[in-house]
Amino acid sequence: MALEITSSRADPALLDLPWRTPLEEWPEDILAALPRGISRHVVRFVRLDDKIVAVKEIKADIAAREYAMLRNLRRLEMPSVEPYAVVAGREAADGTPLDACLITRHLQFSLPYRALYSQNLRKGTAVRLIDALAVLLVRLHLAGFWWGDVSLSNTLFRRDAGAFAAYLVDAETGELRERLSDGQREHDLDIARVNIAGELMDLEAGGLLQEDRDPIVVSERIVERYRDLWDALTGSESINAGERWRVDERIRALNKLGFDVDELAMTTDIGGTTITIQPKVVDSGHHSRRLLRLTGIDVRENQARRLLNDLLAYTAAHDRQADDEEIVAHDWVDQVYLPFVRAIPADLRAKLEPAEVFHEVLEHRWYMAERAQHDFSITDALADYLASVLPTKPDERSVVGVDTVEMPVVAD
Amino acid sequence: MATVKFDNATRIYPGNDKPSVDKLNIDIQDGEFLVLVGPSGCGKSTSLRMLAGLEEVNGGKIWIGDRDVTDLSPKDRDVAMVFQNYALYPHMSVADNMGFALKIAGTDKGEIRKRVEEAAKILDLTQYLDRKPKALSGGQRQRVAMGRAIVRSPQVFLMDEPLSNLDAKLRVQTRTQIASLQRRLGVTTVYVTHDQVEAMTMGDRIALLKDGLLQQCATPREMYDRPANLFVAGFIGSPAMNLVSVPVTEGGVKFGNHTLQVARGDVAGAGSEVIVGVRPEDVEVTTNPDGLELVIDVVEELGADAYIYGTPTDSKIAIEGSGDDALAKPFIARVDGRRVPTKGDKVYVYPKAEHLHVFNKSTGERLS
Ligand SMILES: Nc1ncnc2c1ncn2[C@@H]1O[C@H](COP(=O)(O)OP(=O)(O)OP(=O)(O)O)[C@@H](O)[C@H]1O
Ligand SMILES: Nc1ncnc2c1ncn2[C@@H]1O[C@H](COP(=O)(O)OP(=O)(O)OP(=O)(O)O)[C@@H](O)[C@H]1O
Ligand SMILES: [Mg+2]
Ligand SMILES: [Mg+2]
Numbered sequence: 001m002a003l004e005i006t007s008s009r010a011d012p013a014l015l016d017l018p019w020r021t022p023l024e025e026w027p028e029d030i031l032a033a034l035p036r037g038i039s040r041h042v043v044r045f046v047r048l049d050d051k052i053v054a055v056k057e058i059k060a061d062i063a064a065r066e067y068a069m070l071r072n073l074r075r076l077e078m079p080s081v082e083p084y085a086v087v088a089g090r091e092a093a094d095g096t097p098l099d100a101c102l103i104t105r106h107l108q109f110s111l112p113y114r115a116l117y118s119q120n121l122r123k124g125t126a127v128r129l130i131d132a133l134a135v136l137l138v139r140l141h142l143a144g145f146w147w148g149d150v151s152l153s154n155t156l157f158r159r160d161a162g163a164f165a166a167y168l169v170d171a172e173t174g175e176l177r178e179r180l181s182d183g184q185r186e187h188d189l190d191i192a193r194v195n196i197a198g199e200l201m202d203l204e205a206g207g208l209l210q211e212d213r214d215p216i217v218v219s220e221r222i223v224e225r226y227r228d229l230w231d232a233l234t235g236s237e238s239i240n241a242g243e244r245w246r247v248d249e250r251i252r253a254l255n256k257l258g259f260d261v262d263e264l265a266m267t268t269d270i271g272g273t274t275i276t277i278q279p280k281v282v283d284s285g286h287h288s289r290r291l292l293r294l295t296g297i298d299v300r301e302n303q304a305r306r307l308l309n310d311l312l313a314y315t316a317a318h319d320r321q322a323d324d325e326e327i328v329a330h331d332w333v334d335q336v337y338l339p340f341v342r343a344i345p346a347d348l349r350a351k352l353e354p355a356e357v358f359h360e361v362l363e364h365r366w367y368m369a370e371r372a373q374h375d376f377s378i379t380d381a382l383a384d385y386l387a388s389v390l391p392t393k394p395d396e397r398s399v400v401g402v403d404t405v406e407m408p409v410v411a412d
Numbered sequence: 413m414a415t416v417k418f419d420n421a422t423r424i425y426p427g428n429d430k431p432s433v434d435k436l437n438i439d440i441q442d443g444e445f446l447v448l449v450g451p452s453g454c455g456k457s458t459s460l461r462m463l464a465g466l467e468e469v470n471g472g473k474i475w476i477g478d479r480d481v482t483d484l485s486p487k488d489r490d491v492a493m494v495f496q497n498y499a500l501y502p503h504m505s506v507a508d509n510m511g512f513a514l515k516i517a518g519t520d521k522g523e524i525r526k527r528v529e530e531a532a533k534i535l536d537l538t539q540y541l542d543r544k545p546k547a548l549s550g551g552q553r554q555r556v557a558m559g560r561a562i563v564r565s566p567q568v569f570l571m572d573e574p575l576s577n578l579d580a581k582l583r584v585q586t587r588t589q590i591a592s593l594q595r596r597l598g599v600t601t602v603y604v605t606h607d608q609v610e611a612m613t614m615g616d617r618i619a620l621l622k623d624g625l626l627q628q629c630a631t632p633r634e635m636y637d638r639p640a641n642l643f644v645a646g647f648i649g650s651p652a653m654n655l656v657s658v659p660v661t662e663g664g665v666k667f668g669n670h671t672l673q674v675a676r677g678d679v680a681g682a683g684s685e686v687i688v689g690v691r692p693e694d695v696e697v698t699t700n701p702d703g704l705e706l707v708i709d710v711v712e713e714l715g716a717d718a719y720i721y722g723t724p725t726d727s728k729i730a731i732e733g734s735g736d737d738a739l740a741k742p743f744i745a746r747v748d749g750r751r752v753p754t755k756g757d758k759v760y761v762y763p764k765a766e767h768l769h770v771f772n773k774s775t776g777e778r779l780s
Contacts, residue, residue, distance in 0.1 A: 038499050038500075038501070038502070040497070040499070058577075059577055148497070149497045151499065153499065173497055178426050178427060179426070181466070181467065181468050182485065183464075183465040183466050183467070183468070183485055183486050184466050184467075186465075186485045186486055186487060187464075187465070187466055187486045190486065190487055193516065194513050194516060195499065197512065197513075197515075197516045198499065198501055198504075198512055198513070199501070201501070201504060201508070201512055201515075202501035202502065202504050203503070205503040205504045205505075205508070206502070206503030208503075216515065216516055219516065
């Protein structure tokens with residue numbers, strides 16, 4: 001049987017991989033030892049030219065389905081791993097058929113939760129991961145995606161200005177609908193809660209949970225955070241006709257949560273004394289979109305918030321509030337952001353992304369100022385940070401060497 | 413434990429003009445294993461999800477025991493979807509892997525241990541309770557996952573193609589395990605599959621759907637022996653039932669040159685032609701010119717038996733497919749393995765009188 005490769009771009013390097021060998025037996029020298037979450041299928045990371053891809057061995061029909069689903073999620077601009085290819089029709093040298101492989105691009109600077117826990121963590125990480133997952137789940141649900149297997153293992157995390165941003169990694173059980181029923185959302189939440197509690201209890205049993213936190217209490221947080229966010233984004237509220245400013249207030253509150261309101265339904269009662277407002281279409285990434293528009297810098301939501309704040313401070317410091325926003329932004333990029341990024345030595349760039357370094361340096365500057373009781377320029381703060389902090393950090397572009405687990409279910 | 417009732421349950425997806433499940437009526441007994449089966453898109457999953465609370469019900473009601481659950485959220489229905497990608501946790505013991513979800517629900521320790529031990533006994537996992545999942549075989553891991561659902565002791569188990577991502581060997585093994593486990597537990601179970609063999613081997617009763625409409629709900633034996641219509645006749649059984657369009661005559665119907673006795677009342681008003689169905693094992697095969705003449709295309713030897721696949725020499729006679737698949741099919745007959753005709757031979761075939769199925773040609777309904 002011939003190999004069938006489905007891929008949006010023809011990549012001849014794919015052909016060089018040892019498709020006739022079961023994934024479990026692929027030679028070490030082509031693998032990248034990156035950490036993974038718990039999984040039932042065999043998953044390996046492989047170097048392919050200049051990139052790293054994740055290869056998952058799985059039944060052909062499920063691979064094709066998951067590939068298509070990930071493409072749909074990307075089209076909807078949902079944060080998820082990028083599908084790369086499906087390789088089917090595999091056969092071992094002796095002719096026995098092998099399962100297909102789903103290939104996704106390794107998400108750079110992403111951290112599986114198990115890797116996060118094996119590092120020395122700041123307090124509150126468990127909670128911040130849950131908060132990020134709640135945002136992801138709300139976004140997916142708003143887009144009509146029912147996940148079916150919400151868990152920490154099926155999510156990847158990237159740093160986002162001290163918090164985390166969550167990405168979907170396993171879409172195997174997912175389904176895309178016009179909209180989700182309450183029952184479907186509740187079911188996903190229930191699955192999330194049980195899985196998160198299980199995953200944290202597992203870390204606890206393995207002595208890996210560094211924080212003294214009750215897994216059950218942490219797992220309940222997903223439900224609370226999800227509900228709060230869902231209500232804020234979709235709930236309707238009644239206001240008096242004389243209080244129109246409250247419409248603006250609602251929109252601003254949603255912006256603060258990181259969402260833009262693209263469509264808002266407003267209905268008045270018969271007498272016209274009260275107005276009911278309800279957001280209909282909301283779109284996350286309010287700050288990151290704004291920053292992208294102003295500066296062309298593409299970063300995550302909280303990082304963007306941080307950079308926008310710095311831009312604001314720059315505008316004030318140079319007394320340029322009256323100038324055109326985009327012109328000031330352009331100057332800020334030229335005079336502040338680009339010099340900052342260029343100052344990070346090449347050999348330290350795999351540690352953290354520039355926008356995250358920017359956030360850390362602003363934090364660092366604050367600590368320096370507090371200690372010295374006077375202000376420092378960002379240039380001074382960066383120099384100190386590069387000398388004393390960044391070199392001690394692990395490389396996170398592709399984190400290496402933590403325990404990972406597979407629990408294959410196969411006949412024996 | 414509980415009964416389940418689909419009471420005219422209807423689901424129309426937004427944007428569709430026609431229901432995906434149309435006025436479904438099924439009464440499921442307490443402790444029964446009911447299999448929903450049918451071709452892709454027939455509405456099996458939708459029906460199951462309406463019961464689970466995952467899909468809105470647009471008409472009719474759903475009952476669990478004497479509770480109307482139509483508008484309850486999934487959590488409040490006391491049903492468990494089994495095998496939805498249960499992960500096994502490497503650092504936790506088998507017992508904890510089975511019982512941890514009860515801890516979340518606030519069940520006390522003693523009760524959890526008791527339920528885990530009971531489930532382990534049924535699943536034959538008692539001696540592994542304190543081990544880690546890594547030390548288990550693939551089949552045992554599968555059973556731990558089942559244990560997770562069992563310890564919750566829900567009123568109803570729901571399973572949607574739970575075996576679809578297992579390899580063939582483990583699938584057959586697990587199929588048997590699930591069926592025997594369900595019988596021991598006695599928990600009402602609704603199981604979805606597209607595989608009629610799976611349905612026939614596992615279910616106490618089978619509900620066969622097509623295009624959102626229930627075709628028949630009966631025991632596997634009844635479905636096999638008295639299919640309610642042409643669709644059921646063609647779907648259940650492998651190899652499939654032979655279906656042949658034949659003329660109605662005085663005193664019966666004409667199968668080739670063989671007259672089959674059919675009660676006059678049965679075919680009255682059915683028109684000049686009816687469809688006769690006969691399962692491959694109920695075919696009389698002879699070399700005397702009696703019946704429908706076939707040329708044998710293929711002989712499949714199975715040891716004690718053999719199957720012959722033939723084409724009628726009269727090219728006007730076509731063997732009908734089931735409703736879905738109207739392509740002409742070969743006529744299939746099972747013959748004694750010691751007297752197998754050879755490829756190219758001409759033989760005559762007709763249904764054994766006691767195993768004859770007759771269907772209305774235009775409505776597809778069973779007549780005999
Ligand atoms: N593109 C990727 N980038 C980074 N990590 C990845 C990627 N794809 C997979 N992984 C890692 O591999 C792990 C297993 O992948 P995945 O969840 O898809 O496997 P699975 O066998 O389907 O899991 P499950 O048992 O939940 O069904 C993930 O938890 C994640 O840590
Ligand atoms: N979310 C949806 N929106 C619109 N139509 C849907 C949706 N889900 C299912 N359908 C349609 O409803 C019908 C029944 O689907 P359902 O998934 O219940 O079938 P099934 O018997 O389980 O099929 P399969 O064996 O392929 O899973 C199909 O025609 C399908 O296209
Ligand atoms: Mg996974
Ligand atoms: Mg998966």
